Amino acid sequence: MNAVDVHLVRARQALLNAAAVVPHTDADGLAAGAIALRARDEGASDAVLLPRGTTPFAPGAPLPGGPLAILDWGVRELDRPGVLVDHHLPEAAPREDQVVVSSYGEEPEVPTAALMARVVPDAPPWLAAVGAVGDLGPAGFALPECAGVPRAAVRRLAGLVNAPRRLPDGPVRTALALLVEHDDPADALLDPRVDELEEAKRAWKAEFDRVVRTAPVVGEDAALLRFSSPCQVHPLVATTWSRRLAPRVVLAANDGYLPGRVNFAARGGTASPDEFERLVARLGLAA
Structure with missing residues (x-):
């Protein structure tokens, strides 16, 4: 194995050893979180979804003890062991007991869900695509981690799972559950809980049209x-x-x-x- 492969193995082990997965709540963060949770045989209820205005780096953030998997939150100083996966400019160097997987500076840009597909090689490409399209739009389909996915279903699902976080009390965990529990985006879109995401999207659009x-x-x-x-x-x-x-x-x-x-x-x-x-x-x- 080369150095990159060794680093990804370390990241994968750190993910499995983490006390909890802490994903950002946009489409990229939730898709990255779904990849992580599936690799750990966990459900959406096991993820730590932080309230609005809080980050995992903030003093007093409501986090469990132990190492964490911090996904799509940036790379900043963290007061514990863990793995941090992100594509933005890192603001801190990792400690010896931390593993950082960053695509900052790569061209084309590689969002966090696509990075997680490198950490978890058997992750479904459609999950990587939901995150990539959520961040990059149609350009996300060009990433190798997203090859061969059904584009129409991924586009619709990315828009739906991105909607709840924009509301003060949107069904973010429901969006995550759809990504964790289904094997392809078409099945996820047939889940009755999609109605909650559709309603969140409508509520947000009505508020946008007002302001x-x-x-x-x-x-x-x-x-x-x-x-x-x-x-x-x-x-x-x-x-x-x-x-x-x-x-x-x-x-x-x-x-x-x-x-x-x-x-x-x-x-x-x-x-x-x-x-x-x-x-x-x-x-x-x-x-």
Whole structure:
């Protein structure tokens, strides 16, 4: 075996030794979590799904003791042994008792579920594809880990399992269960519980349609939309208005997503981090 194969064997063993699987709750994280849970002969009820606004790296996060499998949460300092699988820029080096599997810098981008298919070689390619398409759109189908999957079913399922996390109390665990319990995406889509995901998607769309009509405050180089919604609508609101108001930076500020906080999404423009910070302060949102 070469060094890469040895590293993946270490990651696989760390996954099996973990006290729990902690997946992110978007389509990529849930698909990665489903691959991990199936490899461990566990169900969706065994996964640790963190509440909104919490990460596994935060002090006091509601986590079990022992080593963990942290999937699609980034790579940051973790105060225990474990395996971390992710595709974003790592923010910390692993300790000796930790294994990191990262695809950061690979071209094309390899999302976490496709990375997990490397860690668990007998994982169903359609699960890797659900995560890849959830993150990359149709480009995800081009990854070798996703070869030969039924595209229409994967596309629909990726959109459905991504919907619950955008609601304050969406059926995230139901979405994970569909990925863990079925052998192909067509079967998963026939599960009666899909109705819960369809309803979550409709509820999110209704909320997006409401807040996207917010009138922006438009300046020379920036625009602000401020609204209150318990749903994760601000990223797409910012994206939608950035197309209409190019080349300005568009900030969508959501006062209702987390108690006591304003959550931002910024799209468009060419502001540097320092310029962006000044822009936020100028718009009266520094707090």
